[in-house]
Amino acid sequence: MKKLNHMKKLRFGIVGTGTIAHRFAEAIKNVPEAELTAVASRKQETADAFGDEFSVPYRFGSYEEMASSDKIDCAYIAVPHSLHKECSVLMLNGKKHVICEKPMAVNLSEAKAMFKAAEENGCFLMEAMWARLVPGTIKLLELIKNGVLGEVKGVEGKFCYAFDEDEMEHHALKVENGGGSLLDVGVYALYFSKWFLGEETEEILAQSDFYKGTDSHTNILIKYKSGALAALSSATLLRKPNEGYIYGTKGFIHINRFYAPQEIEIKLLDGTNETIKTPYRGNGFEEQISHMCECVNAGMTSSPVNTPENTLFIIKQMDYIRKLTGVTYPQDSEI
Numbered sequence: 001m002k003k004l005n006h007m008k009k010l011r012f013g014i015v016g017t018g019t020i021a022h023r024f025a026e027a028i029k030n031v032p033e034a035e036l037t038a039v040a041s042r043k044q045e046t047a048d049a050f051g052d053e054f055s056v057p058y059r060f061g062s063y064e065e066m067a068s069s070d071k072i073d074c075a076y077i078a079v080p081h082s083l084h085k086e087c088s089v090l091m092l093n094g095k096k097h098v099i100c101e102k103p104m105a106v107n108l109s110e111a112k113a114m115f116k117a118a119e120e121n122g123c124f125l126m127e128a129m130w131a132r133l134v135p136g137t138i139k140l141l142e143l144i145k146n147g148v149l150g151e152v153k154g155v156e157g158k159f160c161y162a163f164d165e166d167e168m169e170h171h172a173l174k175v176e177n178g179g180g181s182l183l184d185v186g187v188y189a190l191y192f193s194k195w196f197l198g199e200e201t202e203e204i205l206a207q208s209d210f211y212k213g214t215d216s217h218t219n220i221l222i223k224y225k226s227g228a229l230a231a232l233s234s235a236t237l238l239r240k241p242n243e244g245y246i247y248g249t250k251g252f253i254h255i256n257r258f259y260a261p262q263e264i265e266i267k268l269l270d271g272t273n274e275t276i277k278t279p280y281r282g283n284g285f286e287e288q289i290s291h292m293c294e295c296v297n298a299g300m301t302s303s304p305v306n307t308p309e310n311t312l313f314i315i316k317q318m319d320y321i322r323k324l325t326g327v328t329y330p331q332d333s334e335i
Contacts, residue, residue, distance in 0.1 A: 011072045018078060020101060021050070025039075030055045032211065063087055064090065067091050067094030073096065081184075084114075088283060097125070106332075124301050124303075156247075160217070162238055172235060172236055173212065173328045179214040182215050182327070200226065204223075242258065253265065286311070
């Protein structure tokens, strides 16, 4: 990895002012290695309102202004999926390190272009898969590695929610914005499966229900070369319990919020029952901010945990699943 200039407390700018941007702004308050110094929106008044709410000193009425400014070291990309590539490349070309919301791109072609821009500019780029870095996921990986469940034979994960009637214009329900349940929340389920069953897949099956061209409900079945099976589900217009299971030859683990658990329930065939608490530091985003700061200050241009290879693998899987179910985006014409 190319070495970068050593930095201590990193200055972050947020690109976008929606719900996820608010969550990041709250979390960064709990990260001593970082500070929020700027926010950018397409409208000055929106940036000013966000800036007032979080006492952000610099507010930009365009993304270009932030990219060319010297007020930040790092940019957090919190805009709709369809703008991830554009905004990330803009910031990278402005020599800013980037953490980009998941999924990092709409398709594999976009993701490759983003990593290329990071390499060309000598900047750090990471997908904001915060769930991989929280204590609960780290504990789960430790339990599985230590053989608590024996051989893992299957996983199940459901991340399903439903927009209310007054939210039907949300970007997650629009094809032009890379909408649909697979990219919005199914990405968590695919990562969950990869964390515990690996990459050696034999077959993927998928079916979707649709809303205006987006997948509003998708079920995925993955068979691995080991014989293990993953059953995954995502939805934007259907509520299901967002729970998960990991099944092994010695028993199973149940987790309510499967992709970023704060409580792990272990039930073994020998009669052992145990519940492990794994609380967040704050709202769950703190760990990814700390991790990015650690990587950048160590001179890294990519994360050794949320690696470029992991990101590209999952986006490639999503491209394939969309091909199976018939979901296409305007951005796919560039492939």
